[in-house]
Amino acid sequence: METIIFLIIFPAAISLVLLSIPVKSVRRLIAVIANIALIAGTIHLMYESGGETVRFELENIWIERAMTVLEVALSVYILYMGFRFRRYLVVLFTLAQLALLVHFEAFVSPTVHVAHNLFVDNFSIILALIIGVIGSLICLYAIGYIEEYHERHKESEDNRRVFFFLMYLFLSAMFGIVFSNNLKWIYFFWEITTLCSFLLIKYHEDEESIESAFSALTINLMGGLAFTAAISYATIFAGTLELDRLIAEGGAYAVVPAALIAFAGLTKSAQFPFSSWLTKAMVAPTPVSALLHSSTMVKAGVYIIIKISPALRGTPAAAMLSYIGGLTFLVASFIAISQSNAKKVLAYSTIANLGLVVACAGIGTNEAIWSAILLIVFHAVAKSLMFLCVGITEHKLSSKEIENMDFLIMEMPKVSAAMIIGISGMFLAPFGMLISKWATLKAFIDFNPVMAIILAYGSAATLFFWTKWMGKIITIKYGLKNREKVVSPWEWTTLAVLSFMTIGVCIIFPILSSALIEPYIIGLFGVSPSMDRFNIIIIMIIMLGLLTILPIGLMYYAWLNKDYKRVGTYLGGANVDNIHFLGSLGAQRTADIRNYYLDGFFSEKRLYNYGWVTAVFLVILMLGVVIV
Amino acid sequence: MTPIDYYIHLDNIYLKAVVYVLLAPILGGLLAGVDRKISARLQGRIGPPIIQPFYDVFKLFRKEKIIVNKFQNFNVNLFFVFMVFTGSLFFLGGDLLLVIFALTLAGVFLALAGFSVNSPYCHIGAERELIQMMSYDPMIILVAVGMYQVTGTFRVDAIAMYDEPLIIYLPGVFLGYLHILTIKLRKSPFDLAMSAHAHQELVSGLKTEFSGSTLALIEIGHWYENVLLLGIIYLFFAFNSLVGLAAMLILYFFEIIIDNTYARFKWELTFKSTWLVTALFGAANIIILYYSMQP
Numbered sequence: 001m002e003t004i005i006f007l008i009i010f011p012a013a014i015s016l017v018l019l020s021i022p023v024k025s026v027r028r029l030i031a032v033i034a035n036i037a038l039i040a041g042t043i044h045l046m047y048e049s050g051g052e053t054v055r056f057e058l059e060n061i062w063i064e065r066a067m068t069v070l071e072v073a074l075s076v077y078i079l080y081m082g083f084r085f086r087r088y089l090v091v092l093f094t095l096a097q098l099a100l101l102v103h104f105e106a107f108v109s110p111t112v113h114v115a116h117n118l119f120v121d122n123f124s125i126i127l128a129l130i131i132g133v134i135g136s137l138i139c140l141y142a143i144g145y146i147e148e149y150h151e152r153h154k155e156s157e158d159n160r161r162v163f164f165f166l167m168y169l170f171l172s173a174m175f176g177i178v179f180s181n182n183l184k185w186i187y188f189f190w191e192i193t194t195l196c197s198f199l200l201i202k203y204h205e206d207e208e209s210i211e212s213a214f215s216a217l218t219i220n221l222m223g224g225l226a227f228t229a230a231i232s233y234a235t236i237f238a239g240t241l242e243l244d245r246l247i248a249e250g251g252a253y254a255v256v257p258a259a260l261i262a263f264a265g266l267t268k269s270a271q272f273p274f275s276s277w278l279t280k281a282m283v284a285p286t287p288v289s290a291l292l293h294s295s296t297m298v299k300a301g302v303y304i305i306i307k308i309s310p311a312l313r314g315t316p317a318a319a320m321l322s323y324i325g326g327l328t329f330l331v332a333s334f335i336a337i338s339q340s341n342a343k344k345v346l347a348y349s350t351i352a353n354l355g356l357v358v359a360c361a362g363i364g365t366n367e368a369i370w371s372a373i374l375l376i377v378f379h380a381v382a383k384s385l386m387f388l389c390v391g392i393t394e395h396k397l398s399s400k401e402i403e404n405m406d407f408l409i410m411e412m413p414k415v416s417a418a419m420i421i422g423i424s425g426m427f428l429a430p431f432g433m434l435i436s437k438w439a440t441l442k443a444f445i446d447f448n449p450v451m452a453i454i455l456a457y458g459s460a461a462t463l464f465f466w467t468k469w470m471g472k473i474i475t476i477k478y479g480l481k482n483r484e485k486v487v488s489p490w491e492w493t494t495l496a497v498l499s500f501m502t503i504g505v506c507i508i509f510p511i512l513s514s515a516l517i518e519p520y521i522i523g524l525f526g527v528s529p530s531m532d533r534f535n536i537i538i539i540m541i542i543m544l545g546l547l548t549i550l551p552i553g554l555m556y557y558a559w560l561n562k563d564y565k566r567v568g569t570y571l572g573g574a575n576v577d578n579i580h581f582l583g584s585l586g587a588q589r590t591a592d593i594r595n596y597y598l599d600g601f602f603s604e605k606r607l608y609n610y611g612w613v614t615a616v617f618l619v620i621l622m623l624g625v626v627i628v
Numbered sequence: 629m630t631p632i633d634y635y636i637h638l639d640n641i642y643l644k645a646v647v648y649v650l651l652a653p654i655l656g657g658l659l660a661g662v663d664r665k666i667s668a669r670l671q672g673r674i675g676p677p678i679i680q681p682f683y684d685v686f687k688l689f690r691k692e693k694i695i696v697n698k699f700q701n702f703n704v705n706l707f708f709v710f711m712v713f714t715g716s717l718f719f720l721g722g723d724l725l726l727v728i729f730a731l732t733l734a735g736v737f738l739a740l741a742g743f744s745v746n747s748p749y750c751h752i753g754a755e756r757e758l759i760q761m762m763s764y765d766p767m768i769i770l771v772a773v774g775m776y777q778v779t780g781t782f783r784v785d786a787i788a789m790y791d792e793p794l795i796i797y798l799p800g801v802f803l804g805y806l807h808i809l810t811i812k813l814r815k816s817p818f819d820l821a822m823s824a825h826a827h828q829e830l831v832s833g834l835k836t837e838f839s840g841s842t843l844a845l846i847e848i849g850h851w852y853e854n855v856l857l858l859g860i861i862y863l864f865f866a867f868n869s870l871v872g873l874a875a876m877l878i879l880y881f882f883e884i885i886i887d888n889t890y891a892r893f894k895w896e897l898t899f900k901s902t903w904l905v906t907a908l909f910g911a912a913n914i915i916i917l918y919y920s921m922q923p
Contacts, residue, residue, distance in 0.1 A: 456773070470743075566694075
């Protein structure tokens with residue numbers, strides 16, 4: 001239990017320390033030590049726990065009181081912000097939440113006794129590893145990033161102490177969410193992540209950032225409102241505030257709170273129709289995006305949906321949930337094709353992959369939950385790597401556009417290598433996301449072929465937009481100067497570690513599955529799927545093949561200066577040189593190569609509207625079928 | 629017992645893979661030769677000898693090596709290696725989904741080869757290659773899904789030994805597969821990305837800047853791929869090896885006829901029609917099958 005409390009309290013304490021120390025070098029030192037401690041702490045937790053679910057009592061009136069006070073303080077602050085920026089929807093949601101909370105504290109709360117406030121099982125350990133390891137790495141990267149960010153954005157006020165305060169507080173709240181068994185505690189941490197994300201997105205303080213931040217705040221407060229409603233309902237009707245008891249003993253009374261919590265999860269994990277806040281949140285500094293996308297925030301959403309899904313099993317609401325996930329996967333993958341902004345492509349890809357996780361949770365069979373957890377793990381690693389790469393190129397190229405990444409492999413070879421690993425990690429055999437999509441496909445076929453068909457179409461779109469991006473960066477041209485000399489060591493370290501991790505998690509995936517995930521699934525269902533041994537061997541052969549052929553081949557081609565005849569590219573026989581040619585009127589023209597975005601088929605505007613309307617309909621159905 | 633039956637019932641998977649690696653280029657090359665001969669006759673020409681493709685490839689290997697940049701051939705080599713690997717995985721009886729994923733990997737390497745050259749024609753070929761991949765990918769996954777629904781397994785060897793004809797359960801999936809087979813065999817009307825024929829606006833598409841032995845590797849890679857694609861046709865008729873063999877040959881002949889009688893589509897039409905066919909035949913077949921197999 002000490003480890004858990006350490007993981008929740010320690011980042012919060014560090015965040016306060018970082019806020020109060022004015023000396024940069026001291027702050028950096030503390031941050032490094034803190035991150036090492038966090039990584040060590042999560043790994044220690046993994047070894048310490050025996051794989052069983054352990055629940056802890058930790059009853060203390062002062063904790064409850066402190067939480068209540070902080071919660072009210074949070075709400076007051078949000079109210080203040082709402083009034084200041086005239087966002088009355090925010091005010092409305094906050095007031096409604098406050099009213100529910102006051103009612104709850106005054107009339108309902110005294111009647112229930114909470115036996116276990118905290119717990120730990122394999123699933124929360126997996127999440128803790130993601131938060132601890134990847135979250136810490138992102139924080140390290142941010143140290144180098146924020147320095148350059150402020151050099152480039154002179155107009156932005158230098159609030160980096162607040163920035164790091166929020167980053168670590170975020171980690172703390174995430175640990176809180178995955179270890180809490182008391183719904184009120186989860187809600188408390190939930191609201192902290194909402195507020196942290198709001199402030200982090202707003203960091204730049206220009207009009208666009210503020211607009212995006214309020215978009216995130218509004219949508220997440222809506223989820224928070226559903227969460228408070230779920231808490232009240234669960235206590236009044238099911239008579240419990242504990243997540244595990246609600247699922248196990250809640251019976252028919254668990255369905256409504258479960259649907260409401262799933263609704264909150266949908267807002268937080270940016271599923272359709274709530275996806276807009278995540279795409280808008282791309283204005284934030286890149287480490288924030290990485291944090292929101294890979295290890296925190298959105299993962300909190302899918303975590304709670306997976307956790308609560310047994311309470312919905314077999315109900316029409318679960319089917320609706322899986323359709324919302326499937327729809328989100330399909331539409332977001334399609335939209336990603338038409339996007340040329342690297343961060344937006346990543347955002348839509350995140351939304352899509354989380355859609356798969358939600359769909360798996362809705363299906364709720366042992367195969368589906370197994371693949372959902374695999375998806376979470378692999379996605380976290382590869383996506384954080386991608387964001388951090390884009391963060392570097394964004395500064396060096398002064399642009400987030402993929403179209404400006406021509407010849408990146410010649411200008412920034414190491415960053416490109418990391419990016420190629422990241423992209424491969426997102427969709428290509430033998431990397432993680434493909435393994436988990438494969439597992440997902442099997443889970444879908446056994447449940448409902450419509451979902452399998454959705455997956456087939458969505459994966460095809462995924463293939464298209466990732467490969468064209470990869471094609472863009474590996475285009476080769478000589479005579480360009482290397483631009484990556486000025487990348488800070490903070491960023492290099494993180495990039496290198498995450499690149500190795502992206503490959504590493506695929507290699508250790510059989511161990512990961514059998515040691516952590518399968519025991520958890522067996523605990524839930526009694527049986528667990530696992531991958532066929534022959535297939536694992538084949539995947540490992542492909543992986544090892546790539547790992548040996550790629551470096552050796554590249555070295556062979558790079559160092560062996562072959563005396564092959566060199567020619568220019570073919571330009572219809574009218575070459576001036578390699579990129580210029582003579583047009584039909586004799587004028588010299590440049591051959592400019594651009595990618596396809598298929599806007600006629602996959603325009604964001606149209607698809608988003610279709611997806612939004614359909615998803616609203618499905619959400620209404622999901623809530624409607626449980627309430628009626 | 630036909631040689632095909634004998635092959636399917638071999639226990640040694642390594643032997644199976646070796647047989648494929650050795651025989652596939654010969655069969656693929658011969659098919660290409662027959663293809664050219666029949667096409668020529670359809671066009672009123674005499675046509676080259678059946679083994680002309682082998683002459684061509686051997687000659688390509690002896691050509692001077694000409695390159696635009698040092699790295700361009702690397703991805704082609706990877707394409708070749710993974711294509712042979714994919715085919716072996718299929719013919720030794722591995723998991724059909726894994727075969728499809730490995731095939732995608734090989735395809736991605738080919739597209740990346742086109743991208744890496746920084747030539748407009750290669751680039752547009754690579755983009756179109758990707759559009760083609762996106763077009764056929766859903767259908768090829770649905771083929772695996774459909775076969776799994778009927779046989780309960782993704783293992784190619786088990787599917788090949790299934791007693792009942794899969795075609796009865798999967799007529800729509802089969803038609804969908806025929807549609808994408810035309811794309812995969814790079815036949816008109818879907819030969820968008822690269823072509824042996826003279827297409828003015830595309831030059832030679834993805835292959836434009838590749839020559840000599842690298843071009844030969846692309847060619848041999850396609851022979852391996854074509855044998856694999858015919859192997860998937862066989863699975864639909866695997867209940868009887870003679871019927872399966874006949875189906876493969878007849879359908880290949882059918883593809884040659886299509887190739888010679890259709891003008892090329894634009895990529896928009898290719899993409900739209902393929903996804904539509906996938907939905908109307910493939911997806912519909914799978915959903916109907918799902919409900920008909922419910923107890």
